[in-house]
Amino acid sequence: MKQKKANIGFAGKHGENIRSDCYIEIKPTIRSGLNLSIKSKVLSLYGESIRNLIYEMCEFFDLKHADIFVDDYGALPFTIAARFEAAYKSLFPDDTREFLFPMNKNNLYKTEKDSIRRSRLYLPGNEPKFFINAGLHKPDAIILDLEDSVAPSEKNNARYLVRNALRSVDFYGAERMVRINQLPEGLDDLHFVIPHNVHVILIPKCESSVTVKDVEEEINIIKTQHNISDTIYLLPIIESAMGIENLQEIATASDLICALTIGLEDYTADIGVERTLEGKESFYARCAIVNAAKSIGIQAIDSVFSDVNDMESLRKSTLEAKSLGFEGKGCIHPRQIKIIHEAFAPTQNEIEKAKKITLAFEEAKKKGSGVTTLGSKMIDAPVVKRAQKTIEFAIQYGLLEPKWLQKNN
Amino acid sequence: MKLIKNEIGRLVPDKVNGVSQIPFKGVNKYKPSGKKAAPQISSCIDYPANGNKVVKNLKEALKKCGLKDGMTISTHHHLRDGDTLTNYLFDVIHSMGIKNLRWFPSASFPVHSHLIPYLEDGTIHHIEGSMNGPLGKFVSEGKMKGIGVLRSHGGRYQAIQDGEVHIDIAVIAAPTADEFGNANGLYGKSAFGGLGFALADSLYADKVIVVTDNLVPFPCIPWQIQGNNVDYVVEVESLGDPSKIVSGTTEITKSPDRLLIAEYIAEFLDVAGIIKDGFSFQAGAGGTSLAFIPFLKEKMKSKGIKARFVRGGSTKYLVVLLEEGLTDYILDGQTFDLEGVRSMRENPNHIMTSPFTSYNFHTKGNFSTLVDAVVLGATEVDINFNANVVTHSDGYLLHGIGGWQNCLFAKCTILAVPSFRDRIPIIVDEVTTLCGPGELIDVIITERGIAINPRRKDLINKVKKSSLPLRTIKEIQKEVYEICGGKPEKPKFDKSKVVAIVKWVDGTVLDSIFKVET
Numbered sequence: 058m059k060q061k062k063a064n065i066g067f068a069g070k071h072g073e074n075i076r077s078d079c080y081i082e083i084k085p086t087i088r089s090g091l092n093l094s095i096k097s098k099v100l101s102l103y104g105e106s107i108r109n110l111i112y113e114m115c116e117f118f119d120l121k122h123a124d125i126f127v128d129d130y131g132a133l134p135f136t137i138a139a140r141f142e143a144a145y146k147s148l149f150p151d152d153t154r155e156f157l158f159p160m161n162k163n164n165l166y167k168t169e170k171d172s173i174r175r176s177r178l179y180l181p182g183n184e185p186k187f188f189i190n191a192g193l194h195k196p197d198a199i200i201l202d203l204e205d206s207v208a209p210s211e212k213n214n215a216r217y218l219v220r221n222a223l224r225s226v227d228f229y230g231a232e233r234m235v236r237i238n239q240l241p242e243g244l245d246d247l248h249f250v251i252p253h254n255v256h257v258i259l260i261p262k263c264e265s266s267v268t269v270k271d272v273e274e275e276i277n278i279i280k281t282q283h284n285i286s287d288t289i290y291l292l293p294i295i296e297s298a299m300g301i302e303n304l305q306e307i308a309t310a311s312d313l314i315c316a317l318t319i320g321l322e323d324y325t326a327d328i329g330v331e332r333t334l335e336g337k338e339s340f341y342a343r344c345a346i347v348n349a350a351k352s353i354g355i356q357a358i359d360s361v362f363s364d365v366n367d368m369e370s371l372r373k374s375t376l377e378a379k380s381l382g383f384e385g386k387g388c389i390h391p392r393q394i395k396i397i398h399e400a401f402a403p404t405q406n407e408i409e410k411a412k413k414i415t416l417a418f419e420e421a422k423k424k425g426s427g428v429t430t431l432g433s434k435m436i437d438a439p440v441v442k443r444a445q446k447t448i449e450f451a452i453q454y455g456l457l458e459p460k461w462l463q464k465n466n
Numbered sequence: 467m468k469l470i471k472n473e474i475g476r477l478v479p480d481k482v483n484g485v486s487q488i489p490f491k492g493v494n495k496y497k498p499s500g501k502k503a504a505p506q507i508s509s510c511i512d513y514p515a516n517g518n519k520v521v522k523n524l525k526e527a528l529k530k531c532g533l534k535d536g537m538t539i540s541t542h543h544h545l546r547d548g549d550t551l552t553n554y555l556f557d558v559i560h561s562m563g564i565k566n567l568r569w570f571p572s573a574s575f576p577v578h579s580h581l582i583p584y585l586e587d588g589t590i591h592h593i594e595g596s597m598n599g600p601l602g603k604f605v606s607e608g609k610m611k612g613i614g615v616l617r618s619h620g621g622r623y624q625a626i627q628d629g630e631v632h633i634d635i636a637v638i639a640a641p642t643a644d645e646f647g648n649a650n651g652l653y654g655k656s657a658f659g660g661l662g663f664a665l666a667d668s669l670y671a672d673k674v675i676v677v678t679d680n681l682v683p684f685p686c687i688p689w690q691i692q693g694n695n696v697d698y699v700v701e702v703e704s705l706g707d708p709s710k711i712v713s714g715t716t717e718i719t720k721s722p723d724r725l726l727i728a729e730y731i732a733e734f735l736d737v738a739g740i741i742k743d744g745f746s747f748q749a750g751a752g753g754t755s756l757a758f759i760p761f762l763k764e765k766m767k768s769k770g771i772k773a774r775f776v777r778g779g780s781t782k783y784l785v786v787l788l789e790e791g792l793t794d795y796i797l798d799g800q801t802f803d804l805e806g807v808r809s810m811r812e813n814p815n816h817i818m819t820s821p822f823t824s825y826n827f828h829t830k831g832n833f834s835t836l837v838d839a840v841v842l843g844a845t846e847v848d849i850n851f852n853a854n855v856v857t858h859s860d861g862y863l864l865h866g867i868g869g870w871q872n873c874l875f876a877k878c879t880i881l882a883v884p885s886f887r888d889r890i891p892i893i894v895d896e897v898t899t900l901c902g903p904g905e906l907i908d909v910i911i912t913e914r915g916i917a918i919n920p921r922r923k924d925l926i927n928k929v930k931k932s933s934l935p936l937r938t939i940k941e942i943q944k945e946v947y948e949i950c951g952g953k954p955e956k957p958k959f960d961k962s963k964v965v966a967i968v969k970w971v972d973g974t975v976l977d978s979i980f981k982v983e984t
Binding site: 076077098099100101102103104105106110130131132133134189190193194227390391392 | 722723725726859860861887888889890913914949950951952954955956957958
């Protein structure tokens with residue numbers, strides 16, 4: 058193994074107000090064995106566990122002589138391991154071995170191209186304290202972010218954390234997304250996430266089909282290396298005037314694209330205007346996104362709403378997005394999720410329509426057919442599926458009785 | 467001192483600071499007998515006929531009270547973390563060379579770490595009251611000379627009333643007082659609301675000193691403390707730091723996880739049928755406990771329901787309910803923010819209560835059993851619903867009991883707790899320190915689910931068909947242990963060294979707190 062000249066490897070955070078994280082420092086020494094020093098707020102409860110994990114990782118990486126310091130603020134094992142590995146790899150960047158926890162069996166679920174994506178909760182990739190309970194707030198998707206919410210100096214550390222989170226943290230059924238960095242750096246990110254049951258890759262600042270194809274190609278290489286057969290979908294984020302101009306080309310670049318979304322902070326900066334609550338400045342771009350997405354039967358998802366204290370404006374903004382044809386909105390705080398879901402809740406008209414479709418389909422099934430018509434419109438599987446989702450939401454929101462079908466049959 | 471197993475299986479000392487103790491016998495199993503303590507008879511002829519009891523300073527007042535070694539000095543905690551008066555009081559006592567005092571506060575705060583040198587040099591022998599923050603650490607490490615005694619607010623009142631604790635000198639910090647000693651906490655730069663926690667002290671102590679930074683001409687109205695019980699009045703420039711007198715824990719949490727818990731609480735109360743016209747509730751001062759009030763308020767408004775009374779700790783959140791006509795009364799044990807102080811001053815339906823009315827167990831009834839639902843916090847809960855509120859999972863004293871134990875007698879007791887804090891699981895196999903027997907704790911609400919005590923079949927039946935995330939307490943514990951990387955180790959204690967005891971509301975000894983091995 059080739060050793061870099063760096064004297065001390067370190068990763069993580071320390072100082073005041075740190076929670077659920079730790080700082081790890083590794084200083085290789087010559088023939089003095091392992092000297093482990095731990096400062097921890099949970100020393101009397103998990104001191105032995107922390108010690109055992111560090112020794113296990115030293116053994117895994119053949120680290121026999123080093124002074125190791127752990128400053129722990131109640132970090133969970135996946136965080137400690139990520140911090141240790143990042144610190145170690147900063148000393149030995151050519152070591153390709155990975156210390157992986159077993160995959161949490163609750164994380165083995167899959168997704169679908171047309172999964173519901175009303176709310177997608179962004180979690181900064183270098184902040185483990187936000188990971189643990191994110192799924193409890195029931196977002197449709199969580200996005201572990203390696204891009205804008207991570208400081209440049211922390212990008213590499215965040216990769217280990219996000220990788221470990223994908224394996225260990227239970228997101229309670231939320232679709233598992235990762236936003237990679239802008240290419241080419243983003244291609245390296247893929248190696249940290251593709252083998253760990255990520256469902257959707259968000260491609261930031263997407264301006265052409267080439268970007269999408271580069272990501273798809275890299276994913277395929279990694280999937281082959283790791284013998285992965287599950288489909289991993291792509292979600293380009295359009296954040297520039299050029300991106301909007303090339304929408305059709307981007308949207309059709311890959312069959313794996315499940316949705317298009319827009320990043321309004323960067324887009325408004327690109328066209329040189331302020332982002333406003335009314336959003337007139339981005340009206341054209343948002344409509345273009347919806348149109349491009351719908352033209353090929355995929356979802357259109359609106360940008361995040363960035364004022365976490367203004368719930369009323371969030372509600373208005375979401376209702377407007379829904380009226381434009383968007384099917385989801387990004388969120389940056391768990392309290393936004395409920396508002397977004399409520400705003401996307403089906404209207405009475407939508408429920409009535411969904412009921413009619415479902416009933417017509419049930420009738421067709423009884424007659425042994427998978428396809429039928431309602432008025433002049435054909436009812437096939439995707440239409441039925443959408444109707445069933447509307448019904449599911451309606452029941453979930455208390456707008457429809459759970460046993461409505463039995464009563465109507 | 468011998469350790470004996472009490473009725474709930476905890477080892478407790480038979481004697482504490484030389485005084486024999488009664489081990490816990492079970493909930494509602496111990497009834498005291500005998501007569502209440504009585505204060506000394508005083509004669510008004512010993513006091514100035516012109517009503518002026520002002521002396522030049524605290525030292526003179528203490529001298530006139532006959533302060534000597536081994537006495538019991540009481541203070542109260544309404545000044546909270548802004549309390550510089552208590553620190554100054556012991557500075558004066560120390561300068562007088564007095565030793566071996568029992569300090570009997572209604573609670574202590576981190577500001578009182580100032581007193582650690584006086585615990586070290588023997589000015590203070592031991593504390594009977596809460597031991598928070600740095601004081602808790604000091605005591606937990608076995609550095610206090612005597613053994614600490616932790617009581618609930620109600621327990622403290624009755625310990626005075628029963629004669630279990632005899633106060634030699636009570637020092638009452640009064641934001642407003644007159645020369646006769648009438649006092650209240652409603653006006654002045656140090657206003658903190660009601661003075662209920664000092665009431666027993668004023669009634670039973672041998673000597674009572676009122677200290678104020680707002681001396682007004684007689685009569686000081688309303689007289690929450692009556693001058694007829696007061697020996698001396700001392701005027702000082704300042705009682706404390708007004709910015710810290712109002713508690714910092716009375717803001718609603720911003721944590722999304724705790725807000726989720728708060729939403730569950732309101733939803734639970736709704737589907738359990740507790741929110742109905744004329745109902746009552748009490749919320750503690752924690753961010754989560756408070757956070758459920760706005761959720762509850764929305765439900766009350768949408769149903770057109772009004773509460774008969776709400777119990778405080780009053781905060782602006784309760785005041786809004788009163789002022790919007792959503793409750794008839796606030797029955798206020800202590801006032802946590804300036805809106806609470808204003809409301810108590812201005813609104814006749816915002817009533818000051820004392821631990822006697824609200825919590826005292828040795829009376830002909832008290833308010834706590836009348837409350838329909840109470841929402842409290844805890845540091846730990848075990849799988850049998852026993853709960854801890856005084857020590858951290860690492861064994862260190864962290865909080866006082868406050869009115870927590872007394873509140874457990876409400877018709878529905880809810881503990882609102884995160885399932886873990888950082889890497890510290892809150893649901894454990896056995897609580898480090900037992901403060902509340904599980905039979906009195908009905909519901910645990912965490913962000914990972916709601917566990918109802920199997921004893922409360924009625925509640926289970928009412929909510930079982932709801933969309934609430936109902937789980938067993940063991941299921942939540944198992945999930946948290948998996949997240950945290952297994953079952954936590956136990957902190958190590960020196961079991962030969964009891965540093966403090968926890969009393970139950972009836973005065974018996976519920977548990978011991980042992981020296982933490984460092």
